[in-house]
Amino acid sequence: MKAITLLVTVMLVISAQPALTLIETYDFSNPELEVRYQNLTEELRCPKCQNQNIADSNAPIAQDLRRLLHQQLEEGASNDEILDYMVARYGEFVRYRPSFGGASIVLWMAPALLLLAAAGVLLITLRSKSKSNSDGVASLSAEEQLKLESLLNKAEQDS
């Protein structure tokens, strides 16, 4: 049973192997569309590949999505409309730039929060370090002073 599942999985995967580098030559009516196309193909994820965007993937589904993207851009859809269209069919999984809603808001806020927390710790550390400085250094006794000098002399000889 397991063997059959494995075999079938392998076959499913093989039918999507990046064996061919498919470079489609789409014509765009306007160079700005081509730029948007390049950006969007890098933002959309190929639904069945091992972590590739649709720009880099050779899977049939990726080709279909690229064609669809080209079509929609030529029809005048905005970036948001196109992304919503894709998400409605394939789920949030298909966006490499997580949306700002739902759980992903945590993701977007995390770096800033971490930075604030770390900076806070930094400031507290700096303050405590510079404050105790004003306590002054205890002075050395005469014996300690001699010992210090001999050690310093020895160090100089070594270097």
Place this chain on the structure above:
Amino acid sequence: MGPRLKLFLPLFLFAMLAITLFRGLSLDPAEMPSALIDRPLPAFNLPQLGLPGLLSEQDIEGQVSLLNVWATWCIACRVEHPYLQQLSDQGVVIVGINYKDNDAAAERWLEELGNPYRFNIADNDGTLGLDLGVYGAPETYLVDSAGVIRYRHVGVVDETVWNTLLEPAYQELIEEGETQ
């Protein structure tokens, strides 16, 4: 104790991480649930395979059915076929979507191997597939009598899959349909 307690923070954070990773081992990152669960079938207007006339989503409504996405270029579909035949013989309604395929080849295939499908939608350009969120064949959708998609299975439907994943839901939907 205060300052010492602070030092346990990294260990605590690591423990959270380890639990997450442990949980991750039992998940499958490649599994992708359909975005259309509990949503109605997308509207479409496509030819029927082997017969004249057009089909739309209304032709699927009215009974609980399995919507099977298949193609002659899909080797796994061939593996799945006999079991689908079996299910069809048991009375399960199976509607086929012939996905990005060649009509003549598809008809030949059905002649050779048998036809478990009530009818087949010829989705040559893959537009219906795109609207359903199909990303590879075979895929099977469970649709209730109102035409709402209730479940999607990616991969071959065999006895185990039917018994453990699809049949319970299928039976529930039938009962649901009967009580309405």
Place this chain on the structure above:
Amino acid sequence: MMPEIGHFALIIAFCLTLLLATVPAWGAWRGNAVAMALAPTLAVGVLVFVGISFGCLASAFLQDDFSVALVASHSNTLLPPMYKFAAVWGNHEGSLVLWALILAMWTAAVALFSPQLPLLVLSRVLSVMGAIGIGFLSFSLVTSNPFARLLPNTPVEGGDLNPLLQDPGLIIHPPLLYMGYVGFSVAFAFAIAALLGGRLDASWARWSRPWTNVAWGFLSLGIMLGSWWAYYELGWGGWWFWDPVENASFMPWLAGTALIHSLAATDKRGLFKSWTVLLAIFAFSLSLLGTFLVRSGVLTSVHAFATDPARGMFILVFLALVVGGSLTLYALRAPAVSSRVTFGWASRESLLLVNNVVFLVATLTVLFGTLFPLIVDGLGMGKVSVGPPYFNAVFVPLMALLVPFMGIGPVSRWKHDDVSRWRSELVVPALAAVVCGVTFPLLHAPYNIWVALAVLMSAWLVLGLVQDVWRRLRNASSAARGLARLTPGYCGMLIAHLGFAACVTGVVATSQYSAERDLKMSPGNTQTLAGYDFRFVEVVKVRGPNFAADEARFEVSRDGVVVANMSPQKRRYLATGSVMTEAAIDPGLFRDIYVAMGEPIGSDGAWAMRLHYKPLVRWMWLGAIFMAVGAFTSVLDKRYRRQRGAVYAGDEATLHGA
């Protein structure tokens, strides 16, 4: 026979590693000098036997011994010999043996090249490294035996090495990467030894600095090579994708960067001792986490080895023991009271702390982003993807935040410095940097503000360093004397920071100024991109050792002068029939031109072609090389070599008292 010898050698190595992990540690605990002195010998012994094991595996590959299952699945008689050798680590089982070998090499190196280390410390350090070795060797022997045999049905021919891996990049990228990851185990071991010893002073930092710098250097090279390899091998001009496996190598690097700077402060001023210990644990934990992510199947990646949750479980348990154990030890043994050493707001110490803050936040951000899909899925909240758009958006500002402080660092003084002194010292570089930032982007239309910022920041770093060197030379009695007075430590910093500046410039310039076109071309056509004319001359059929290919010939010229002849290929590998594109690249210091073949279009000889223009892309990798060179230079400092025979008073008493 050889595979059995290899297997047996691996078992012996495992036994020796068990001894290494336990006996010297016990000796250190009890003050037993004999037990402690066994450590170096055991370390060398482990190296010998892992070496033998590795050698047997390699010879199985080189001799096409298809009775070994690994060779049968990952090699082939037609494969050129150097790829047969590299195929040893082009798979999960073999790469584990490589891990174990490199760990054994580092352990033996620490054993042999640390004459100044008190035996008490050395024995603990080597024991900790042995404990790590137990994990990897047992993982290999128990779950991933590389010597499993396919008898009696030995295949006549093997599968093939994935064509994507049939490239010189495979020969050096993993070994360099492992040298880096595994190298962080040395800093880790020193940190643990310091905690075990209960005496957390700055000496552990002095001892582990050279080892950590070298490991970091190797990791920098390994990552750089991975990026470069992806660029020329994959055919679409990308060089970093924030893929989970790439992140798995980048996180230890980020933490490692924080670590090498923190070690400098601990070494020089005895500060942040327990923070640096924590960083050392963190960096190595990230290496181990990387191993887990790549091999467990928890995250999807093009780079992942064949994954198996059972293996993942093994690594997770190991990870839990090592990291959990070390963090518990840290919590119990690290001093709860911070040192009384002080420093002012404006000082080198605080600038180093800023470095730590930025790199720590960067590491945690990458970690969180990488694991986020897993967390969301685990909580039952569906599937999300986190990719380059997210990482680029959060990572770039962090690095930008770092640069202003990085420019002040080399000029700053320890303990107490003065902001007005910084101002007067650095006003010239600052102004010059602004000028550069404003003017350089004028060279390339349209004017790009991001490039302007990047140039401003790089110029700030470079000019600040140049000025500092000039000052030091000027203050010396002669230029030669001045140069001689620049210590390897200083030179290392100089080279590494210059490398960072080059890297920043390269990354931003390439990201902003790259141009790409996908076109249909027939022989005889010419197309233009970024001022270069690409003339498609012809297509010919060629033959390689294990492939047949269509080769397209291009003549590239600029303003009528031919600058390059390029020959991309579309290869079909004979063993598996898989088809690969081999891009043609004309490298240059200031730009790369890149041509890749797609598919034939129609039947009249037309092909789909991808043309790329990538300015300054090499600066990124050259920058990384500079960073590595800087790291290696810094360990040449004679203070690391000077301390032979230094005796630790306290330990003498313990040694003799036992």
